[in-house]
Amino acid sequence: MKWSELFTSSVGKKFVMGLTGIFLILFLIVHVCVNACIWAMDGGQMFNLAAHFLGTTVVMRTLEIGLFAGFILHIVQAYVLEQQNRKKRSVGYQVPMGNKGSKWYSRYMGWLGTFVLLFLVIHIKNFWIPSRFLEMPEVSYPPGVEVHDLFSLMKDTFTNIWLVVIYLIGCLALAYHLMHGFQSAFRSLGVSNSRYLKLINGVGVGFAIIVPLAFAMMPISMYFNWV
Numbered sequence: 157m158k159w160s161e162l163f164t165s166s167v168g169k170k171f172v173m174g175l176t177g178i179f180l181i182l183f184l185i186v187h188v189c190v191n192a193c194i195w196a197m198d199g200g201q202m203f204n205l206a207a208h209f210l211g212t213t214v215v216m217r218t219l220e221i222g223l224f225a226g227f228i229l230h231i232v233q234a235y236v237l238e239q240q241n242r243k244k245r246s247v248g249y250q251v252p253m254g255n256k257g258s259k260w261y262s263r264y265m266g267w268l269g270t271f272v273l274l275f276l277v278i279h280i281k282n283f284w285i286p287s288r289f290l291e292m293p294e295v296s297y298p299p300g301v302e303v304h305d306l307f308s309l310m311k312d313t314f315t316n317i318w319l320v321v322i323y324l325i326g327c328l329a330l331a332y333h334l335m336h337g338f339q340s341a342f343r344s345l346g347v348s349n350s351r352y353l354k355l356i357n358g359v360g361v362g363f364a365i366i367v368p369l370a371f372a373m374m375p376i377s378m379y380f381n382w383v
């Protein structure tokens with residue numbers, strides 16, 4: 157495949173979707189591990205220090221730029237492919253196939269992705285923008301390390317029940333998006349061996365349940381003062 161076809165051909169677009177999808181899956185693993193530090197029961201010290209490391213280390217800041225590029229590329233390619241698929245399906249099936257043809261969440265990946273995008277915009281507004289561009293309260297940890305108090309920001313943010321509900325809906329949309337997207341990413345990169353696909357499907361289902369559930373428990377834990 158020529159480089160020019162990577163962003164123009166259907167196969168190339170799916171390859172880019174798969175590659176960026178796996179990159180974003182790796183981001184979710186890092187993000188959920190860092191956020192899980194809120195359950196360390198140390199007043200947010202481990203979480204604040206981990207967030208400070210991600211926000212100030214040169215390598216991590218560089219990867220952050222790559223992350224935003226990955227998000228944008230993934231979203232753009234997804235909508236382009238969705239429009240192409242809609243044109244191909246302009247004449248629908250005479251008999252609706254329902255879940256016999258495919259799972260409902262695989263047919264509504266565009267909608268699920270849109271919900272995840274809206275959730276992401278809210279998440280960036282609530283946490284990333286304040287931590288990068290606004291004045292935030294700081295806390296000091298030995299040996300005199302000054303860091304943003306993101307733990308307190310999370311606690312204050314999730315006193316709002318409506319924001320908690322929005323985050324739970326976002327996590328639910330993410331779960332179903334991953335339910336199809338995880339295995340689809342590997343298929344797009346050319347994994348076709350049935351044995352490997354069964355393993356990937358199993359891991360994908362577990363990932364699609366555990367990671368969004370962990371994210372969902374964070375606002376719930378904050379709202380009910382479990383941390």
